[in-house]
Amino acid sequence: MRKVFSVSGSAWSLSSWWGVPSPWPDVAPMFTGGVPAEEIHDADTNDLVGSFVSLQRGQSFLAWQKYQTAAELHARIVGTTPDPHALFLKDSFADCAARIAMALSISQQAAEKVINQALALRDRLPQIAERLRDGRISAELVATVISRTDLVEGHEYAVAVDAEIAAALDLHDGAWSRERVQDMVDRIVFRHDPDGVREHRKRALDARGVWVHDGKDGTSKFTATMAAENARIAMAAVKALAATACEFDGRTKLQRASDAAFALMTGTAFECQCSHPECSAQIPEPAAMPQVDSKVIIHVIADESTVAGTADNAGFLAGHGVISDDHVRDLVARPDAVVLPLVPPGTQPNPDGTITLPAHLPSDPYRPSSALDLFVRIRDGYSVIPGSSVSSFDADLDHVVEYDHRHPMRGGQTAPDNLNAKDRFGHLLKTFGDWVDDQYRDYTGRLRIEFTTPEGLIIPGDPEHLDVLFPGLRRIRFAAPAQAPPRTAESAPIPPTRSQSRVSAKHARRQQERERNRKRRIKEADD
Structure with missing residues (x-):
């Protein structure tokens, strides 16, 4: 029987296993774990994987210390009294951030972001700060929670939002993915303030546009911001065109997608680059490119009452995440939308309502x-x-x-x-x-x-x-x-071999x- 280990909870404490000092002497050993270099070749595979988990908990603790330090620095330099130079470019907040920027050799903007995140954890999300300290959430995901709860700042339900997110984190001993954290936070915020979420979406849509960022070695990055459903439709169309090249095309998937995107936007021909005389690619003519969109399907999930406008519950856009009730109804109102109920019309419920x-x-x-x-x-x-x-x-x-x-x-x-x-x-x-x-x-x-x-x-x-x-x-x-x-009778027995x-x-x-x-x-x- 194999040994069974678990990466959940606080089961891993490799510092005590190995009997060596913590790799971070200033951090409590319970938050860190490492495999010594001289023993790494003899370490069990599970010990190595568990070390990653323990190290991430240590990184969370260090992030908590960073935010605690930034918040204390802000309290000392900026304080709580109004700044008489608040309208100046160099106010006390900028002066505080400049110390961090120069000490770490980072930009002023990056330093100000650290301080703002620290203040959000201290004033708006104290329970989330505790979970960061205890390693129940990573430093990267804390930034997601901070940004997705920005709308609750100053509202009386901010305390409840903080508590509900913390409770959700406590229900899971393992790691969270960015998508799951984002959806969890969005659904909690939406239930407390759907109007704020709707206004946030409106501001985001108003900021849509396209940009070109010059890159290196003769390349540039083309960026477009649009409604989530339009982005998924556009990406599906790009992938569909890129897939028309034959199997001998030497480009990677991303390279073919880049060339297909240019062809779609400019109305030029997309060509297979296999150089085979009998190429099997069936690439549509540029004039037929819009037909690619007809095969794109995006999935939107919502309850019937929200679709009908009698309830204001959140919906879910597959591949994107939680969306507002207004967004759901906007998608349902599209001329190409098809609404299919999970439960067929006329289905009779059971006596218990199921x-x-x-x-x-x-x-x-x-x-x-x-x-x-x-x-x-x-x-x-x-x-x-x-x-x-x-x-x-x-x-x-x-x-x-x-x-x-x-x-x-x-x-x-x-x-x-x-x-x-x-x-x-x-x-x-x-x-x-x-x-x-x-x-x-x-x-x-x-x-x-x-x-x-x-x-x-x-x-x-x-x-x-x-x-x-x-x-x-x-x-x-x-x-x-x-x-x-009914099950049919067994066929004639097969001569045993194993x-x-x-x-x-x-x-x-x-x-x-x-x-x-x-x-x-x-x-x-x-x-």
């Missing part, structure tokens, strides 16, 4: 029904692979516990808690590697995911699903369709791994 839909195709218990397929993609929002920003609508649906095609009743069933969305690489990593994932409901009823590396290291998965944003999803149930055909196939053996090992993980969770909960 709704039951078919889980899989009547003819194939392995294939999820269209309703279950859509439900899982809506619920997950993104690929469940930690750190992945791929939209669930661009990902693969995967059975967490593998489906047994020879004996369907033995294998993982086609059910919502046994399905999740994985980006292609993550899906391949599990299918052809020794990675194990597990998906279960915790004691609060939240859906949790864990990933186990080939060495037995347990990594927590996504902290939230979109059922937090769309609680109506919790009323939907799935069951095998009533008209599903006790079980290699695939079956791998599936059995994975199931044993999940059982060990479940027993560990139960023991931790009892303790």
